[in-house]
Amino acid sequence: MNSRERVLAAISHREPDRVPVDFGGSMVTSIHKVGYDKLKKHLGIKTNDEVKIARGRSLVAEVDPEVQDALGVDARMLIINDPDAWTRQTSLQERERIRDEWGMTWERPEGVDNFEIVDSPLFGPDVSIEDVKAMSWPDPEEVRALGSARDRALELRRSDKAVIANLAMQIHTQSYFLRGYSEYMMDLLLNPRLIEAIMDRVLEVFLGRTRAILKEVGDLVDVVYVADDLGMQTGPMMSPDVYRELLKPRQEKLFEVIKSGTDAKILYHSCGSVVAFIEDLVDVGVDILNPVQVSAKGMDTKELKKLAAGRLSFWGGIDSHDVLPFQGPKQVKDEVRRRIEDLGEGGGYVVAAVHNIRPEVPPENIVAMVEAVHEYGGY
Amino acid sequence: MSYEEIREQVAKGNAPKVKELTEAALAQGTPPQEILQEGLIPAMDTVGEKFQAGEIFVSEMMIAARAMYASLDLIKPLLATQQSVTKGKAIVGTVKGDLHDIGKNLVAMLMEGGGYEVVDLGINVPPSKFVDAIREQNPDIVLLSALLTTTMPAMEETIRAIEAAGLRGSIAIGVGGAPVTQEFAERIGADFYAPDASAAVSQANRVLAGS
Numbered sequence: 001m002n003s004r005e006r007v008l009a010a011i012s013h014r015e016p017d018r019v020p021v022d023f024g025g026s027m028v029t030s031i032h033k034v035g036y037d038k039l040k041k042h043l044g045i046k047t048n049d050e051v052k053i054a055r056g057r058s059l060v061a062e063v064d065p066e067v068q069d070a071l072g073v074d075a076r077m078l079i080i081n082d083p084d085a086w087t088r089q090t091s092l093q094e095r096e097r098i099r100d101e102w103g104m105t106w107e108r109p110e111g112v113d114n115f116e117i118v119d120s121p122l123f124g125p126d127v128s129i130e131d132v133k134a135m136s137w138p139d140p141e142e143v144r145a146l147g148s149a150r151d152r153a154l155e156l157r158r159s160d161k162a163v164i165a166n167l168a169m170q171i172h173t174q175s176y177f178l179r180g181y182s183e184y185m186m187d188l189l190l191n192p193r194l195i196e197a198i199m200d201r202v203l204e205v206f207l208g209r210t211r212a213i214l215k216e217v218g219d220l221v222d223v224v225y226v227a228d229d230l231g232m233q234t235g236p237m238m239s240p241d242v243y244r245e246l247l248k249p250r251q252e253k254l255f256e257v258i259k260s261g262t263d264a265k266i267l268y269h270s271c272g273s274v275v276a277f278i279e280d281l282v283d284v285g286v287d288i289l290n291p292v293q294v295s296a297k298g299m300d301t302k303e304l305k306k307l308a309a310g311r312l313s314f315w316g317g318i319d320s321h322d323v324l325p326f327q328g329p330k331q332v333k334d335e336v337r338r339r340i341e342d343l344g345e346g347g348g349y350v351v352a353a354v355h356n357i358r359p360e361v362p363p364e365n366i367v368a369m370v371e372a373v374h375e376y377g378g379y
Numbered sequence: 380m381s382y383e384e385i386r387e388q389v390a391k392g393n394a395p396k397v398k399e400l401t402e403a404a405l406a407q408g409t410p411p412q413e414i415l416q417e418g419l420i421p422a423m424d425t426v427g428e429k430f431q432a433g434e435i436f437v438s439e440m441m442i443a444a445r446a447m448y449a450s451l452d453l454i455k456p457l458l459a460t461q462q463s464v465t466k467g468k469a470i471v472g473t474v475k476g477d478l479h480d481i482g483k484n485l486v487a488m489l490m491e492g493g494g495y496e497v498v499d500l501g502i503n504v505p506p507s508k509f510v511d512a513i514r515e516q517n518p519d520i521v522l523l524s525a526l527l528t529t530t531m532p533a534m535e536e537t538i539r540a541i542e543a544a545g546l547r548g549s550i551a552i553g554v555g556g557a558p559v560t561q562e563f564a565e566r567i568g569a570d571f572y573a574p575d576a577s578a579a580v581s582q583a584n585r586v587l588a589g590s
Contacts, residue, residue: 032529109478109503113529116478116502181481185438186445190392232437233557234575239436295558321558325528358529 003074007162008222010347011265011288011313019344019377021370022315022352024063025075025164026225027055028269028291029316029352031366032113034359036061042363043070054079054166056087057106058114060356065159071370074350076161078221080149080213083168087115101138102178113359122178122198132197140208146216153220165221165264167213169206169254172228172247175199188242195246203250207257214261221264223288226254231272234297240276248280255285267315271355273297275304282311291316291354294339301342313348318369320354324361329368336372344377351377385418385450390426392442394449401450411454415494419447423492427577437485440576444488451491465496467519467587470512472500474533479526482556485576486522493580495520506533506540513546520583523569525556534559535567542568551586555579 001009001017009016022029031039033051040047045066052062054077062077086100096108096115105119121135143149156163175198176184187195214224228251230237255266265287273296274281274289281289292314293299301317308314317339318324323331336351343349351373357366385404388396404414426443429435458465469490473483480502491497498516500508513521521541523534534554541547551570554563555578564572570586573579 112476112478112503114478116480182441182484186442189438189442235433235436237437239438242436242438321528322560358527360529360532 002160004160004162004222007074007350010350011223011315013310013313013347015347015379018379019340019373020074020162020350021072021373021377022075022350023071023073023366023370024061024068025073025077025162025223025352026267026269026290027060027077027079027166027168028225028227028355029075030054030060030063030077031357031361032359033059033061034113035357035361035363035366036063038359039363039366040067042367043067045070053087055082055356056084058356068161071367072374073370074161075223076156076159076163077166078149078153078156078163078217079166080146080217081143081167081169081209083170085144102174103136104177117177117180120178120180123180123183125183127179127183127194129194129197132194132201135201137201138205140205141212143209143212146212149213149216150220153217157220162222163220164223164225164267165213165217165262166225167210167258169210169226170228171199171202171206171250171254172230174202178202185238188238188246192246199246199250203254206254210254210257211261214258218262218264221262223267224258224262224264225267225269225290226258227269229272230270230277231274231293231296233272233295235273236276237272240280243277244280248284252284259285265313271296273299275299275307278304278307278312282308286312288313288315288350290314291352292343293354294319295321295354301339305343305345305348308348310346310348313350314343315350316352316354317343317349318351318353320357320361324353324365324369325358327365329364332365332368333372333375336369337376340373340377344379382414382417385414386422386425389419389422389443389446389450392439392446394446397446398449398453401453405453405457411457414450414454415458419450419492420494423447423489424580426492427489427580431575431577437481440485441488444492447488447492466494466584468496468498468516469520469522469583470498470500470509470516470518471522471524472504472509473502473524473526474530474537475503475505476533477525477527477530478502479524479556482526482576483524486524486555486573486579489576489580490520490522490583493584495580495583506537509537510540510544510546513541513544513550518550519587520551520553522553522555522573522579522583525554525559528558531556531558531563534569538568551583553579553582553586
């Protein structure tokens with residue numbers, strides 16, 4: 001059984017030869033640039049190029065195939081529609097300030113490794129639906145580097161790994177980026193029509209781009225990655241009723257368009273506690289839940305497996321709040337074994353760290369995570 | 380005007396109504412301190428409890444806080460002329476290297492709604508800035524926030540800097556943020572850990588009552 005077959009079996013709820021493992025297959029299962037440099041040194045792998053960045057906003061590395069193969073992981077990353085294509089590869093020591101295609105200004109203070117939004121056309125207390133209409137929106141037909149996407153997908157396809165199309169496409173997150181978090185959260189209840197107007201324009205951009213992308217590569221990919229954070233550490237970020245009224249129908253539409261353009265499974269990323277949304281995610285057509293943030297309230301892996309009842313697969317689950325950064329290889333292996341026990345029965349589980357691996361995580365722990373899958377993951 | 384009405388309207392998040400009720404109360408000669416103690420603090424207390432229990436969410440809490448500010452902004456200038464009217468003074472900030480402010484902002488709101496005078500130092504705050512602010516503001520409480528495991532060590536650095544400046548004895552330090560735990564708080568020598576914004580207020584109350 002090769003890597004692709006292994007992943008496909010798992011996410012189709014069949015038991016493969018062993019539980020698959022992902023490191024570097026998506027923008028949310030990769031590693032911070034600084035940690036990646038450390039890992040390569042640890043593995044004794046020299047790739048000539050400067051670390052390629054998959055996600056500029058938080059300096060997430062594009063993991064080289066040599067590193068993936070040395071570790072023995074099962075998925076490769078296809079980046080299309082990089083949502084942070086606006087970031088430049090400047091030194092961390094410099095302050096960076098950039099305007100993106102949505103008209104938002106992002107800033108990274110010197111010495112800090114991620115960006116914040118400091119201005120947007122839809123910030124402020126007195127924004128109306130007219131302002132939303134009048135704003136200059138990105139062109140839904142324009143997808144960056146779409147021309148080369150099919151060639152890149154074909155190249156990844158030549159490996160025996162599962163190929164993940166990284167579409168991102170976050171309706172709720174993009175909308176609150178544009179509106180500003182506080183105003184957005186209050187508008188959800190006080191001015192939902194404004195939020196719907198913003199979400200509809202965002203969705204229009206995403207639908208156009210999704211159709212164009214899947215026309216090029218829909219037949220070549222195994223998984224499509226999308227995201228929208230619904231959870232916080234302590235529970236849902238918004239009331240499930242509000243989610244069902246405003247966001248759910250729009251997610252359903254986006255995922256329908258994805259399903260009509262590819263047979264790939266939909267991997268949906270939401271940080272935090274999402275246990276309250278499991279039925280909704282099944283409804284809207286999500287196949288795989290990521291990152292399974294086990295440190296958040298109610299994210300008990302045994303319980304989640306029961307709730308999913310063979311309708312959702314899990315992709316992630318290896319704790320990154322405590323085990324990966326602050327414990328040793330032995331504890332990492334115990335963690336992997338425990339999550340495989342909780343989530344692996346009957347397939348439906350791919351091991352990965354909860355979110356991108358931070359720079360302070362010891363390389364030994366990353367190696368231990370993958371090794372443990374090879375040691376304990378057999379069916 | 381009844382305090383119950385103010386409390387109800389704060390919980391509902393009706394800012395214009397809260398402002399109107401406060402103006403009416405002040406015009407009748409109600410002491411601003413009483414509006415704070417009998418109206419705003421208990422109202423935000425209830426809101427915080429409901430948030431903690433998962434009965435309401437971020438949106439509801441932010442709307443209530445905004446209504447609370449509609450009153451607080453009117454009575455604050457009047458309170459400032461009186462001595463020791465607040466429960467205490469708190470400095471809040473997200474530590475160096477971390478730009479995440481949602482949790483920190485919720486803490487600042489609830490602390491203010493809990494009767495504290497709050498000085499918000501913002502995000503990416505270096506230890507030296509906390510030290511300077513403690514010297515200038517003479518706070519009772521210092522609250523540190525971090526979302527990333529990468530920036531958790533900056534919490535410890537900040538506490539060490541406060542100690543080195545000889546300011547540790549006069550203040551209580553609280554820490555919070557998604558990856559932060561009780562165990563971590565104890566290890567770095569913080570006085571308390573708060574798992575959510577509402578707990579920050581109750582922990583601050585507890586620590587100050589004990590001292």
